[in-house]
Amino acid sequence: MTYVIAQPCVDVKDKACIDECPVDCIYEGPRKMYINPDECVDCGACEPVCPVEAIFYEDSLPVEWSPYRTADQEVFIPLGAPGGASSVPPLAADHPVVASAPVSEPS
Template structure:
């Protein structure tokens, strides 16, 4: 099991969760943050600090955002387990699910 960052993070990326993560498993994409499921230790430190309530334990992820679990798994299936977000740097692109979200106007 792992934590998942869902739709409310898209185009917000507050990053308060980055400071709380003790294992540096939260990676930054162009429009959203992603939790590496292989690096996450399920501590839950990220969840309460998210100002938009975008972080959910996998079993608590609302049905309408179920695709975000797939998105996070897919992203890291491609790039693997770099061993920490700060050393890896930002992701080059977002998962297509995130890319398909409307871009805010204004």
């Protein structure tokens, strides 16, 4: 099991979660942050600092955002587990679930 970043993060990317992650497993995509499930240690440090409440333990992910579980897994297939987000540039593309999401306007 791991944590998942869901729809509320799309077009927000506050990045407070990055500062709290002790294992550097949160990667930046063009529209959303992603947790690498192979690197996440399930510590939960990222969840309470997310200002839009987009981070969920995998088993607690709301049903309407279940495609984001797959997105956070599949986006890392070509990348694997590089050993930390700070060692690689931001992801070149979002997962199709995120890329197809309506653009959120800043409030």
